[in-house]
Amino acid sequence: MGLQNGSLQLLFLVLLSGIFYLETIKLTTCYDNVNISGCFETEKKALLKFKEGLTDPLGQLSSWVGENCFYDSNGIAGGLGGEIIPTLLNLKYLTYLDLSMNNFGGIRIPNFLGSLAKLKYLNLSGASFGGTMPPNLGNLSRLLYLDLNSNVGLSSTDNLKWISRLSSLKYLNLGGVDLSKAASYWLQTVNMLPSLLELHLPQCQLFNLPTSLPSSNFTSLSVLDLSNNGFNSTIPNWLFHLDALIQLDFNSNNLQGGLTEAFSKLCNLQILKLNVNEITGEVNKFIDGLAGCPNSRLETLDLGYNQLAGTLPTSLGDLRDLRHLRLPSNAFKGPIPNSIGNLSFLEELDISQNQMSGSIPRVSRRLSSLNVLELSENPWEGIITEAHFANLSSLRELSMKKGSPNVSLVFDIDPHWLPPFKLRRSLQYLKRTGAELIRVRHHIHSRSKLEPLQGSSPTLVFQCNLKSMTNLAIYNNHLSGEIPDIWKDMSDLYFLDMSNNSLTGTIPSSIGSPNFLKFLMLSKNNLSGEVPSALKNCTNMGNLDIGDNQLSGNLPSWIGESMPSLLILRVRNNSFAGSVPSQICSLSSLHILDLSQNKLSGKIPPCLGNLSALKTEIKLDTERYDGYLKVVSKGRTLEYQAPILYLVNSLDLSVNNLSGDIPKELTSLFMLGTLNLSMNHLTGKIPEKIGNLQRLETLDLSQNELSGPIPPGMASLTFLHHLNLSYNNLSGQIPTSNQFQTLNDPSIYEGNLALCGLPLETKCTEVGGPAPGGEEEDTDDEGKFEKLWFSISVGMGFIVGFWGVCGALIIKNQWRHAYFHFLGKMKDRIIVAVSVHTAHLQRKFKQSLKKKVCGEGTVDALQAHS
Numbered sequence: 001m002g003l004q005n006g007s008l009q010l011l012f013l014v015l016l017s018g019i020f021y022l023e024t025i026k027l028t029t030c031y032d033n034v035n036i037s038g039c040f041e042t043e044k045k046a047l048l049k050f051k052e053g054l055t056d057p058l059g060q061l062s063s064w065v066g067e068n069c070f071y072d073s074n075g076i077a078g079g080l081g082g083e084i085i086p087t088l089l090n091l092k093y094l095t096y097l098d099l100s101m102n103n104f105g106g107i108r109i110p111n112f113l114g115s116l117a118k119l120k121y122l123n124l125s126g127a128s129f130g131g132t133m134p135p136n137l138g139n140l141s142r143l144l145y146l147d148l149n150s151n152v153g154l155s156s157t158d159n160l161k162w163i164s165r166l167s168s169l170k171y172l173n174l175g176g177v178d179l180s181k182a183a184s185y186w187l188q189t190v191n192m193l194p195s196l197l198e199l200h201l202p203q204c205q206l207f208n209l210p211t212s213l214p215s216s217n218f219t220s221l222s223v224l225d226l227s228n229n230g231f232n233s234t235i236p237n238w239l240f241h242l243d244a245l246i247q248l249d250f251n252s253n254n255l256q257g258g259l260t261e262a263f264s265k266l267c268n269l270q271i272l273k274l275n276v277n278e279i280t281g282e283v284n285k286f287i288d289g290l291a292g293c294p295n296s297r298l299e300t301l302d303l304g305y306n307q308l309a310g311t312l313p314t315s316l317g318d319l320r321d322l323r324h325l326r327l328p329s330n331a332f333k334g335p336i337p338n339s340i341g342n343l344s345f346l347e348e349l350d351i352s353q354n355q356m357s358g359s360i361p362r363v364s365r366r367l368s369s370l371n372v373l374e375l376s377e378n379p380w381e382g383i384i385t386e387a388h389f390a391n392l393s394s395l396r397e398l399s400m401k402k403g404s405p406n407v408s409l410v411f412d413i414d415p416h417w418l419p420p421f422k423l424r425r426s427l428q429y430l431k432r433t434g435a436e437l438i439r440v441r442h443h444i445h446s447r448s449k450l451e452p453l454q455g456s457s458p459t460l461v462f463q464c465n466l467k468s469m470t471n472l473a474i475y476n477n478h479l480s481g482e483i484p485d486i487w488k489d490m491s492d493l494y495f496l497d498m499s500n501n502s503l504t505g506t507i508p509s510s511i512g513s514p515n516f517l518k519f520l521m522l523s524k525n526n527l528s529g530e531v532p533s534a535l536k537n538c539t540n541m542g543n544l545d546i547g548d549n550q551l552s553g554n555l556p557s558w559i560g561e562s563m564p565s566l567l568i569l570r571v572r573n574n575s576f577a578g579s580v581p582s583q584i585c586s587l588s589s590l591h592i593l594d595l596s597q598n599k600l601s602g603k604i605p606p607c608l609g610n611l612s613a614l615k616t617e618i619k620l621d622t623e624r625y626d627g628y629l630k631v632v633s634k635g636r637t638l639e640y641q642a643p644i645l646y647l648v649n650s651l652d653l654s655v656n657n658l659s660g661d662i663p664k665e666l667t668s669l670f671m672l673g674t675l676n677l678s679m680n681h682l683t684g685k686i687p688e689k690i691g692n693l694q695r696l697e698t699l700d701l702s703q704n705e706l707s708g709p710i711p712p713g714m715a716s717l718t719f720l721h722h723l724n725l726s727y728n729n730l731s732g733q734i735p736t737s738n739q740f741q742t743l744n745d746p747s748i749y750e751g752n753l754a755l756c757g758l759p760l761e762t763k764c765t766e767v768g769g770p771a772p773g774g775e776e777e778d779t780d781d782e783g784k785f786e787k788l789w790f791s792i793s794v795g796m797g798f799i800v801g802f803w804g805v806c807g808a809l810i811i812k813n814q815w816r817h818a819y820f821h822f823l824g825k826m827k828d829r830i831i832v833a834v835s836v837h838t839a840h841l842q843r844k845f846k847q848s849l850k851k852k853v854c855g856e857g858t859v860d861a862l863q864a865h866s
């Protein structure tokens, strides 16, 4: 065995290392596929020198000491870098060089790589090479694979001709390489490569897509990826000569013009992506063309985000292999053709944001693979029944958000219907906006959930596989009895809303077991006892709402330590006693703290001034709760959409027995929108610097024992619309400047005998006290109070009340989308997910369940079972 007889066929050199994964470094010599553990001195030395030229901060190559040419070590992390020293040249027989995913720190690709004459495979992708590509690479006439993808900073000179010398090339990937200098003749260059099978030029800053090509050389091309460039012409004709194409990706360009039947020549296409362009016109002929292929293999057709219009042709149903059909954000109209039911492999159908009308066809006959159905934002009409979903046994995501303002979409689903699918995320737009009303006449739930028991009253039985449940929303019902102790194994539970029922008893401690729990809403029930300390385990908690119950004991101080991500803490209207624990002050994400209507005593902890979320501008990248916030002012309910919730920034300690001063530290909560300290026993003065709270909209200090003047700085609170200072011992003249000109309702100052000046009738004396004889106007207490009393009730209820026992709400991950929506950039995303699981676990809520039917009163849904 020697070099002379050519038995050294392959020197296999792979340097693979990853950023995230443990990878393997292999340096292998193979002699006619025979494993030997030795090799020639020259190769050994070359490899060692090569090693010396590399930086190897992690010591990955330390065991490579040149004993042999075989090296295989598992458990090596990424990060090789350094200089590729020309000793590699001694590896004359090197055919395979893979230096991908390393970090060469922006150095130029060394010229001498062009001298590795036998090289067939060169992979330098993701290896942080920079500068211009060396034309010497053009000497690698035997090269089959050249992958220079993802080297930020790599570019081409205006001379790209060297590529055309790589006449054996089958695979070329210059993804991300700046080819703008060679933009005008890139196509001619690659057209010189007759063996090319795959051409990947995404994000190459190419703008010029020649519409004609005298003759296509690369007719064997099977993959063409020209995505993310700036092509603004029409789809060129030469493309249709590439009849071996399997994948064609033009996504994210500016392609113009229409789609023609010429695509009928590309019958091998499996993936066709033309999304995110400016393509116009109708698609009938185009689809007819594709469908005309005797054996269409098209699996993915993505036309989303163009300006396509017209109806969808029946011939869609002939694309028998179609798995992903994405047409969102165009102007398609009319109904979904019934023929779509022929697409038995269809996994994804996205037709959102179009003008589709008519009723949604019962397309389910054979769509048993469908798992994503996106129908949002179309003016659909008609009724959806269970038949629509009958055979969609794989459906996991269903989206039917709102359509045009006049549409009424009625879900008419038999309550006894057992859905065949496990809907993980049913994205429902269930919000009442203007004239639109989406009514949910019955609710999707599983037959197996509702079981008659021997007892006399109808009883709800859980038969879901609760283990995998992530969201459970059963609020606004008449559920009574105790909260069942079933939470132990529900390790995925994320969202639990049982608010507004008639639940009694204590909060079971197993509720602390799903320690992934982020939303726990138990408000408006009749729960008693203390907050179980097992909730300490829920360190992920973002929203804890246990308000409007009969809970007692001390307000747990561990909340401040165990729930560092808490955004909302709402315990209002309970019987919590003791002092306000200062640990709460460390909740750095807290935007809403509502401790009102309890029996809390002692002083207001000055450290509440440390609540940093009430001080800083809102960060867009924090997680947000995508739901509703009900801000209840007496007689009037404002519904805020969730993102605003973080603008609400509220501190409500009203109706307690708090005493002492208002800590001046509170005046550093610059982003506070609501401060309600009313109905306590607070004494001392209103902090001088209260004017610092520039975002304050509501300030209620009424019914305390505050004395001294109204700080003049308050006049600068330009957002302040609700002020109540009544029934204190404040004195002096009411400021008249700036904002106080709008705060001119006398009732907000009444009950402060030493206060004078407009809008009170009591005139001020020269020394600033009230003039004798001035009577305060006797106002209609009730009415004024109503107007001013302002408290926050985080009703977190979505409009639709009941989503089945295992009905679920899924809160979208991209919270910030919701925020952007609020800014008017995104569409509403109110997402109600129904999660229906069928399995064994049987647990029960006692007593009756009355199911609320939206807009149509209540129905005793379970009466039949009793």
Ligand SMILES: *[C@@H]1O[C@H](CO)[C@@H](O)[C@H](O)[C@H]1NC(C)=O
Pocket: 035, 036, 037
């Ligand atoms: C090569 O052979 C030696 C002994 O013959 C064996 O220990 C080693 O695992 C083999 N290596 C490979 C990669 O097959």
Ligand SMILES: *[C@@H]1O[C@H](CO)[C@@H](O)[C@H](O)[C@H]1NC(C)=O
Pocket: 016, 100, 101, 123, 124, 125, 126, 145, 146, 147, 171
């Ligand atoms: C080049 O390496 C990257 C990363 O290791 C890999 O994903 C890619 O498939 C390789 N290219 C070729 C043509 O094998």
Ligand SMILES: *[C@@H]1O[C@H](CO)[C@@H](O)[C@H](O)[C@H]1NC(C)=O
Pocket: 114, 115, 135, 136, 137, 138, 139, 162
């Ligand atoms: C390789 O190519 C470069 C430039 O393309 C050329 O100048 C050089 O002579 C070539 N080297 C060999 C060994 O062919």
Ligand SMILES: *[C@@H]1O[C@H](CO)[C@@H](O)[C@H](O)[C@H]1NC(C)=O
Pocket: 167, 191, 192, 193, 194, 214, 215, 216, 217
């Ligand atoms: C096709 O490729 C061959 C070989 O590289 C080349 O000689 C010929 O000029 C090419 N034809 C066109 C039209 O580019």
Ligand SMILES: *[C@@H]1O[C@H](CO)[C@@H](O)[C@H](O)[C@H]1NC(C)=O
Pocket: 207, 232, 233, 256
């Ligand atoms: C395409 O872009 C080029 C350069 O940006 C411009 O000159 C040309 O007018 C554009 N063509 C069309 C059809 O928009």
Ligand SMILES: *[C@@H]1O[C@H](CO)[C@@H](O)[C@H](O)[C@H]1NC(C)=O
Pocket: 317, 338, 339, 340, 341, 342
């Ligand atoms: C395909 O769908 C059309 C329209 O629904 C129907 O007439 C036709 O029979 C279906 N073809 C097959 C093979 O099922």
Ligand SMILES: *[C@@H]1O[C@H](CO)[C@@H](O)[C@H](O)[C@H]1NC(C)=O
Pocket: 364, 365, 366, 387, 390, 391
């Ligand atoms: C569901 O599919 C079965 C066979 O797969 C078929 O017999 C039945 O008619 C289908 N149901 C509906 C409503 O299409």
Ligand SMILES: *[C@@H]1O[C@H](CO)[C@@H](O)[C@H](O)[C@H]1NC(C)=O
Pocket: 404, 405, 406
């Ligand atoms: C909705 O209805 C009103 C009056 O009934 C009509 O003027 C308006 O054009 C309709 N809007 C749409 C989008 O159909």
Ligand SMILES: *[C@@H]1O[C@H](CO)[C@@H](O)[C@H](O)[C@H]1NC(C)=O
Pocket: 475, 476, 477, 478, 500, 795, 797, 852
């Ligand atoms: C509570 O639920 C009942 C129906 O059970 C509903 O009428 C009421 O409006 C709900 N209250 C709140 C505050 O959501």
Ligand SMILES: *[C@@H]1O[C@H](CO)[C@@H](O)[C@H](O)[C@H]1NC(C)=O
Pocket: 509, 510, 511, 512, 513, 534, 537
């Ligand atoms: C809370 O966590 C501790 C420690 O991980 C564990 O021992 C305890 O059982 C948990 N409590 C509950 C209610 O899951």
Ligand SMILES: *[C@@H]1O[C@H](CO)[C@@H](O)[C@H](O)[C@H]1NC(C)=O
Pocket: 502, 504, 526, 528
């Ligand atoms: C709440 O429970 C108490 C006893 O624990 C009971 O007296 C009261 O009537 C209940 N209130 C409601 C609204 O069910």
